[in-house]
Every structure is written in structure tokens, then in C-alpha cells.
Amino acid sequence: MSNEYILQMKQVVKQFPGVLALDKVDLDVKPAEVMAIIGENGAGKSTLMKIISGAFTADTGQVVLDGQVIPSSMKPKDRLDIGIAIIYQELNYLDEMTISENLFMGRTLTKGPLKVVNYKRMFEESKKLLKEFNMDYSPRTLMKSLSVAEKQMIEILRAVSKDVKVLIMDEPTSSLNEVETRRLFEFIVDLRAKGVSILYISHKLEEVFELADRVQVMRDGKNVGVRTISETDTNELVTLMVGREITDMYPKEDNEIGQTVLSVKNLSCHFAKNISFDVRKGEVLGLFGLVGSGRVEAMEGLLGIKGIDSGEITLEGEVIKIRNPIEAKGYGIGYIPSDRKKEGLVLINTVRNNLTVTVLNEVSRGGVLSSAKENKYSDTWIGKLGIKTPSRNTEIDSLSGGNQQKVVIAKWLLTNPKVLIMNDPTRGIDVGAKVEIYKVMEELCKEGISIIMVSSELPETMGITDRMVVFADGRVVAEMDRSDYNQKDILKLAVGGND
Numbered sequence: 001m002s003n004e005y006i007l008q009m010k011q012v013v014k015q016f017p018g019v020l021a022l023d024k025v026d027l028d029v030k031p032a033e034v035m036a037i038i039g040e041n042g043a044g045k046s047t048l049m050k051i052i053s054g055a056f057t058a059d060t061g062q063v064v065l066d067g068q069v070i071p072s073s074m075k076p077k078d079r080l081d082i083g084i085a086i087i088y089q090e091l092n093y094l095d096e097m098t099i100s101e102n103l104f105m106g107r108t109l110t111k112g113p114l115k116v117v118n119y120k121r122m123f124e125e126s127k128k129l130l131k132e133f134n135m136d137y138s139p140r141t142l143m144k145s146l147s148v149a150e151k152q153m154i155e156i157l158r159a160v161s162k163d164v165k166v167l168i169m170d171e172p173t174s175s176l177n178e179v180e181t182r183r184l185f186e187f188i189v190d191l192r193a194k195g196v197s198i199l200y201i202s203h204k205l206e207e208v209f210e211l212a213d214r215v216q217v218m219r220d221g222k223n224v225g226v227r228t229i230s231e232t233d234t235n236e237l238v239t240l241m242v243g244r245e246i247t248d249m250y251p252k253e254d255n256e257i258g259q260t261v262l263s264v265k266n267l268s269c270h271f272a273k274n275i276s277f278d279v280r281k282g283e284v285l286g287l288f289g290l291v292g293s294g295r296v297e298a299m300e301g302l303l304g305i306k307g308i309d310s311g312e313i314t315l316e317g318e319v320i321k322i323r324n325p326i327e328a329k330g331y332g333i334g335y336i337p338s339d340r341k342k343e344g345l346v347l348i349n350t351v352r353n354n355l356t357v358t359v360l361n362e363v364s365r366g367g368v369l370s371s372a373k374e375n376k377y378s379d380t381w382i383g384k385l386g387i388k389t390p391s392r393n394t395e396i397d398s399l400s401g402g403n404q405q406k407v408v409i410a411k412w413l414l415t416n417p418k419v420l421i422m423n424d425p426t427r428g429i430d431v432g433a434k435v436e437i438y439k440v441m442e443e444l445c446k447e448g449i450s451i452i453m454v455s456s457e458l459p460e461t462m463g464i465t466d467r468m469v470v471f472a473d474g475r476v477v478a479e480m481d482r483s484d485y486n487q488k489d490i491l492k493l494a495v496g497g498n499d
Contacts, residue, residue, distance in 0.1 A: 003067045006031045006197045007052070007084075007166050012061030014047055021047040023221040024061070029166065034188065034198045036208040036229075039218030039241055040430035042400050045201050048218070049168050052199070053086040054079040066165065077106070083165030087172060093143050093151050100126040100139035103158050129161050133190065149180030153187055160196065167191065168199045173207060174428060178290050178456070179495065185211060203430055205234050206459065217241055242432040249431075250463030251439050252482075257283045257466065261450045262333075262419050267311030269301030271474045275311070279419060284441060284451045286461040289471030290494050297474070299421060299454050303328045303335055315418070329358070334412035338424035338454075340401075344408040347397040351389050351407060352378040354396050358411045381410040385440060402433020409440060420444065423454045438464050458487060458494075470494055 009027035013020075022044050029035045037045050050056040052063055054076040063070045065082060076086075093102050100122045101108075109125070111118040126139035135153065143151060152172060159167055169188075173181045188198060188211060202208055208215055209229060217225045217240040225240045238249075258281030267275045272294035279285040289295040301308040304322040313320055315331055322328045325335060337343035345354050355378045356363050363373040378392040385406045389399055396404060405425065412420060422441070426434040441451055441464060455461045461468060462485045470478040470493045478493050 005029055005064075006066055007199075008062075008064040009048070009052065010062045010064065012048070012051060012063070013059045014051060014056060015059055020221050022051070022058075025218075025221070025223050027216060027223070028226075029197050029199065030213075031197055032192050032195045033213040034192060034200055034211050036200045036202065036212035036215040037218065038202065038205070038208060038215060038237065040400075040432055042220075043218035043241070043430075044221040045218050046170070047221075049086060049170060049199065049201065052079075052166075053084060053168060055086075080159070080162055080164075083163060084168070085159030085162065085164045085166070086168040086170070087152070087155055087159065088170050093155060095142070095144040097143060098139060099130070099137055099141050099143065099146075099154055102143055102154055103129065103139075103161060105158065107162075125161075129157055133157060133160075133187070147180065149176050149184060152176075152184065156187065156191070160191065160194075164196055166197045166199065168201075170201045171203065171428070172200070173202070173204065178458075178491065181207075203428070203434075205237060205431070208237075209234075219243060238431050241430070249435060249438075250460075251435065251442055252464055253442055255282050255442070255445045255466075257281065258448070261316060262452075263312075263314040264298070264302060265312045265314070267298060267301050267313070268309040269306050269311075270297050270309075272297035272301060272471075273474050275301075275476055277469045277476065277479065279450045279452055281450055282445045282448050283466040284445060284453055284464055286465035286468040287452060287454045287471065288456070288458060288461045288468055288490065288494065290456060293471035293494065294474035295454055295471040296423070298471070299423065299452070303333065303421065329415060332416070332418035334415055334417035334420045336405075336408055336412065336420065336422040336425055338427050340404055340408050345396050345404060347395070349396060350393045351382070351387070351396055351399070352392040354407050355381055355392075355411050355414070359414045377414060381414065385410050386436070400433065401429040402436060405429060405433070405437060406440070409437075413444075417449060419450045419452065421452045421454065424456070425453060426457075426460065434460075458490060462487065462490070 005028045007029040009025055011024045011026065012022050013024055014022040025044065025048060037048065039045050047056060051058050054074055057072050065084065070079065094105065103126050104122050109118040109122050110116060123139045130137055130139065172184060176184060192198060200211060212229050214226060214228050215237065216223060217237060219241060260278045261281050263278045265276050275298045277285065287295040287299065300306040302313060304324040304327055313322060320331055322331065341347060352374050356374050363370055363377060375392060382389065382392060387406045388403050396407060426437050444451060453461065453465060466482050468480055468485065469476055470490060472494055
């Protein structure tokens with residue numbers, strides 16, 4: 001190939017009302033390389049990707065593919081035809097249709113003058129493609145029977161079946177467990193070996209160091225550095241991302257831990273069987289396991305989201321019955337969901353409305369909301385947690401992921417909880433915001449609140465918890481103190497290896 005770079009962006013500028021999203025950004029991607037794009041939320045990563053894929057049009061600047069300038073008017077479908085594909089974090093597939101039909105979505109093969117769907121040819125072409133990438137599935141398999149990771153790989157196959165030159169992947173492991181992530185990584189390595197260049201967006205730096213050849217760091221709409229992976233480290237990349245050094249990723253302290261506050265004994269709920277654990281005052285207890293390990297089911301049983309088959313829950317020495325999350329709230333148990341946008345926030349409402357939704361009885365009288373009380377509560381917690389928002393009346397959807405998460409935490413702190421269950425509390429937020437959330441968790445422990453952190457991210461669980469309960473196959477397979485943590489041993493337990 002005569003061109004050193006398969007893809008280039010040259011001095012690209014994109015402005016939205018009141019926001020300079022991209023400020024004269026350059027990007028160079030070599031043939032058959034994995035180029036990681038990292039940066040905090042709002043750094044410009046998504047805008048950059050959407051301009052390359054054709055979803056957005058640049059105000060000025062050029063996008064060049066294999067030496068040819070791409071017309072700014074070219075839409076995503078046309079860019080797919082010339083070799084640029086994007087896999088968004090939210091996958092695009094049809095559950096009730098087959099793998100074959102999904103692979104040919106938008107370009108159905110037909111035959112004859114009446115253009116009847118040629119299912120036989122689509123089946124044969126799909127079979128060849130699946131075999132080429134060592135995927136042992138029948139093309140007639142329904143998508144709904146596949147895991148998230150498998151659906152993701154089918155979507156990637158749909159892209160590469162069009163002779164893709166550049167594949168953009170946006171947070172591809174956000175919904176995958178450890179095993180599925182390993183398989184995806186193997187798939188990416190295979191794609192690179194076949195000559196595909198990959199733009200890989202991720203908040204997970206460990207993935208960047210494992211997969212990428214080079215990394216480009218974005219901050220405030222600008223390219224602030226390009227590094228070869230072998231010549232950089234985590235500290236340098238984090239400093240570039242946030243514009244300051246973060247010396248301690250996990251600001252864990254030796255807090256004073258009190259007596260047992262909540263005790264779960266022999267709880268069975270759907271897949272989870274005979275689950276037992278205690279959480280003490282002022283500690284962070286980690287419930288760690290891979291997707292499908294039973295940790296989520298145990299949490300749902302504890303909260304009353306799903307009915308329990310058997311077991312006993314004791315709070316401060318008293319046996320309690322929890323039939324739904326409202327009763328859990330009444331006992332002083334709060335819940336931070338993993339999907340804040342779907343389960344934790346009302347996106348069309350303001351910061352103030354979202355903050356006070358758990359204490360409506362305290363900010364209203366006779367069914368009428370008191371703006372003065374809402375304002376007081378909101379301003380107090382915006383200040384306490386350092387929530388960055390133009391005002392209390394700003395729509396929550398316009399805030400960064402980290403600040404949205406702080407709002408979810410604040411609304412539960414308004415209820416004065418004894419126990420706070422946090423399900424993947426830093427999912428989808430950038431490095432700087434993660435550290436801020438960890439610091440909030442430490443402060444809550446100092447105030448005597450007990451935290452149960454449910455997570456599938458082992459480095460985070462090891463870094464911020466005092467004790468850990470490991471789940472596998474619907475059961476608790478180990479419990480250990482922080483001093484006994486060993487990443488290799490924990491992972492072995494989590495995948496069911498007890499030897």
C-alpha cells in the first residue's frame with residue numbers, strides 16, 4: 001500500500017451551540033493497527049467517531065480514507081460501502097430474526113424480477129463468513145438465543161462482510177463478562193491479522209494496554225497526545241486525560257469498621273442458591289463474580305426486586321421481610337443501579353427533580369411541592385458531592401456520566417440510608433470521575449454507612465473494598481479480607497476453578 005495511513009483526520013472542527021466539541025483535531029491510523037482513543041466524558045471522542053462514520057458533518061477539516069478525501073455529504077451507509085464501519089455501545093440487531101438475516105440487514109439478497117428474498121444464498125454466504133471467523137453457529141439461529149458478546153460479534157461480522165477497512169468500536173466490553181471479553185479480544189486480534197484497522201474507544205486502560213498499538217488522548221475537544229503503547233504507562237495517560245496527576249487511583253483508607261449491620265443467611269432467589277454474607281458498619285463489601293454468577297440475583301432478592309424462595313435477612317439484629325424496593329428504602333437500604341439512565345434517573349427532568357424524588361414527602365405539603373425546600377436540598381447536595389452542573393434546574397441528560405452518577409448517589413443519601421447497595425457504580429464513566437466516586441464511597445464509610453458494591457470488574461473490586469464475597473454458578477465460593485486478595489486466585493474461583 002502506498003499510503004502510510006489508511007485513515008486521517010486533518011484539522012477537524014465541530015461546534016455545537018455553546019460547545020466547541022472538536023478543536024482542530026488530527027488523527028492518523030495505520031493499516032492493520034489498533035488505535036485506542038481515550039479521554040474523559042466530554043473530551044470529544046464520540047463526536048470524532050461520528051464524524052468519521054458520517055453521523056455528524058465537520059464544520060471544517062477533512063477526513064481521508066486511503067489517500068482519498070471523503071466528501072462531507074457522504075452518509076453512514078455510503079461510508080460503510082467504502083470501508084468505514086462503526087459498532088456503537090448500544091448494539092443494533094433484530095432479536096426475532098436469524099443470524100443470517102441480521103448479517104444481511106440493510107442489504108438483503110434477492111433473486112428474479114420480483115426481487116424475492118434469496119434465503120438460500122444468504123444462508124450459504126453467512127455460513128462461509130461464520131466459518132472464516134471460527135464461529136460455530138448455524139446461520140438459522142435466532143439472535144435472541146445469543147449472549148450480548150455473541151450478538152456483538154455478529155454485528156462486527158456484518159461490518160467486516162462489507163470489506164471493511166476501518167472498524168470503530170465504542171466501549172465494546174461495557175456489557176461483557178471476563179470470559180466474553182477474552183473472546184472479543186481474540187476476535188479483534190484476528191481482524192487485525194486480516195488487515196482491518198480498528199479505532200477502539202474505552203475507559204478501561206487495562207484493555208488499551210493489552211490491545212492497542214498506539215493511543216490518542218483527547219481532552220476538551222483537542223488531541224493532547226499520541227503515544228506508542230510500549231513507550232507509555234497508566235500514570236502518563238491519566239495525566240494527559242485529566243490535565244493533572246492522579247497519584248492514587250483507589251483512595252482506600254483503613255477506616256474503623258463496626259458491628260454487623262445487615263446479615264443475609266441461606267438466601268435463594270432464582271439462580272442464586274443458599275447465599276450468605278454479612279456487611280458491617282462503615283465497610284465496603286464487594287460482591288464479585290462474572291455475568292451470570294448469581295451476584296445480581298442475590299442483590300435483587302435482598303432488595304425485593306425478585307421474590308426469594310428461602311432465606312433470612314437480618315438488619316441490626318432484627319429479622320425483616322422485604323417484598324419490594326420501597327420496603328427496602330423504608331428499612332434504610334438504598335440502591336444505586338448499574339444503568340443510571342434507564343433505572344436511576346428521569347432524563348427529561350432537572351437535577352433538582354432527580355435529587356429530591358426519593359424524599360417527595362419531605363419537600364411537599366398536601367401533595368404540593370415546595371420549590372424552596374427542593375432548592376435547599378438540591379443546593380446542599382450539589383455542594384457536598386461537588387456535582388458539576390450549570391444550575392439545579394439544568395436537565396440531567398446534559399450532565400457528564402460521572403456527575404449523573406453523583407446525582408443518583410445524592411438522591412439516596414437524602415434518605416439517610418444505613419446500607420447502600422451500589423451495582424457497578426463507575427460503569428461508563430471516565431477515570432477522573434471514577435476516582436471522585438471512590439472518594440465519595442470512602443467518606444460515606446467514615447460516616448458509618450455500610451456499602452455493598454456489586455461488580456464484575458476485579459481491579460476496581462480489589463481496589464476499593466474491605467472484604468469480598470466471590471460468586472460462581474449461583475453460589476458463594478469464597479469470602480476473603482482485603483489482605484488476602486490475589487487477582488489470579490480470585491479469577492480462578494470466579495470461573496469455577498477450585499483446584
